[in-house]
Amino acid sequence: MAPTPKPGLIRRLFGWLFSPSAKWSVFALLLAGLVAGAVGVVGTQVAVAVTGTNEFCGNACHSHTKFVYPEYKASVHGSNRTGVQATCSDCHIPHSYPAKLFYKAEAGIRDGIAEMQGAISTQEKFEAKRWEMANHVWEEMRANNSANCRTCHTPEAMSAEKQSEDAVKQHKKFASGKATCIDCHTGMAHKEPEEPKAVKPAAAASPDSQAVVQAAAAK
Ligand code: HEC
Ligand code: HEC
Ligand code: HEC
Structure with a gap:
């Protein structure tokens, strides 16, 4: 029979890690x-x-x-009248x-x-x-x-008197769960992205997608 080879580095490391310490008190180990x-x-x-x-x-x-x-x-x-970013x-x-x-x-x-x-x-x-x-x-x-928009904007705290009639009407759709902020407010920190001309079927299937409007207009 061949002599048992010396255990590899990983095995030795494991052995060392899982054997009880002879040198350190439980307190010292806990503190560490x-x-x-x-x-x-x-x-x-x-x-x-x-x-x-x-x-x-x-x-x-x-x-x-x-x-x-x-x-x-x-x-x-990024920049506005009040400086709140x-x-x-x-x-x-x-x-x-x-x-x-x-x-x-x-x-x-x-x-x-x-x-x-x-x-x-x-x-x-x-x-x-x-x-x-x-x-x-x-x-x-x-x-x-x-969720992240709503960490700052609380719909219940929006003053109907201070918003346009259109905004108040549209925001009722949020309250009733028909739409969420990002359905209506895109391009709030970046340029409004443009949908590519060659539209994938998946994108066109989205009801609020521009593609549907364009496709309808083309008919
Ligand atoms: C860290 C807080 C914060 C977060 C997060 C945030 N906003 Fe705002 N938002 C503001 C502040 C402050 C203003 C008002 C700036 C001003 O005009 O003084 C503002 C303004 C707006 C306006 C009015 C724009 C205009 O032209 O007057 C809209 C719409 C809006 N946010 C939508 C969103 C949406 C959608 C999101 C999520 C994608 C979002 N916000 C995330 C703080 C935030
Ligand atoms: C169904 C569409 C719709 C949804 C959903 C919606 N909004 Fe609006 N929002 C509007 C319209 C339309 C306006 C008015 C835009 C204008 O006057 O230029 C508006 C205006 C605003 C303004 C500016 C108000 C002002 O008087 O300057 C803020 C801020 C805002 N929305 C935040 C939000 C946030 C946050 C959510 C989600 C909690 C949300 N909106 C959901 C359509 C929507
Ligand atoms: C008010 C919320 C808001 C803030 C602040 C914001 N983003 Fe965005 N970001 C969005 C939304 C929403 C989109 C999806 C496209 C859109 O509606 O503009 C987006 C899209 C992007 C994209 C994809 C490319 C594009 O233009 O659509 C990148 C990259 C990005 N954000 C990085 C950043 C970095 C980096 C910062 C800070 C310098 C930042 N965003 C600040 C909300 C935000």
Whole structure:
């Protein structure tokens, strides 16, 4: 029989990790665990804060500095009479934990890879992809009843006297669940995206889609 080989590095590491400590007291180990936990929690919070600013989201990717940030700054949510802003993350990232962390991790990896591949590195590429990207955002907002918009805008707090008749009438559709904010208010921080001429059947099937109107008009 061949002699038993020396266990591999991973096996030895596991053996070491799972054998009781002969050197450290339970208290010392507990303290080390608590410190490591605290560093993890604080570190995560700092990372979330740093990667949630307009400066970071607007500039981490070249494509955003060139095409996205300037449009946002000129929009009503980037600059207005009172100076109250909605930041990129206010609209794009879930506000509750742990959804916020999962979303940031997924979007960070996906966007990071796409940026490195140069998916939207030129104005032409960006415009070509804009409709698809916008639809991705709209789908998310329709799915959660425009939750992020409603972290700032509370329909019950809207004063009917101060809004136009049209707005008051339309906002009743929100209250009755017939429509959500993003069904009516698109292009609130970016240029209104244009639907490409060659329409996919899935996009045309959407009832409020421009394509339906265009198709009806063409008949
Ligand atoms: C961080 C808070 C915040 C979030 C999130 C937010 N908004 Fe706003 N929004 C504001 C503020 C503040 C104004 C008013 C700016 C001003 O005119 O002084 C505003 C203005 C508006 C207006 C009026 C635009 C105009 O031209 O007068 C609309 C419509 C609107 N928001 C829709 C939305 C929608 C839809 C979303 C979600 C996609 C959203 N908002 C998310 C804070 C927010
Ligand atoms: C069915 C369509 C519809 C839905 C759904 C809807 N709105 Fe509106 N909203 C309008 C119209 C139309 C106006 C008036 C636009 C104008 O006067 O230029 C308006 C105006 C506004 C204004 C500006 C008010 C003012 O007087 O300046 C804000 C802010 C706003 N909506 C936010 C929201 C938010 C937030 C939601 C979701 C909770 C929402 N709306 C849902 C159609 C809608
Ligand atoms: C008021 C909410 C709001 C804010 C603030 C906001 N966005 Fe958006 N964003 C949207 C919505 C809604 C869409 C979907 C298209 C549309 O309706 O404009 C979108 C679309 C996009 C797209 C797809 C391309 C496009 O133009 O449609 C990118 C990329 C993007 N946002 C990045 C950002 C970045 C980066 C910031 C901050 C500099 C930011 N957004 C700020 C709501 C917002």
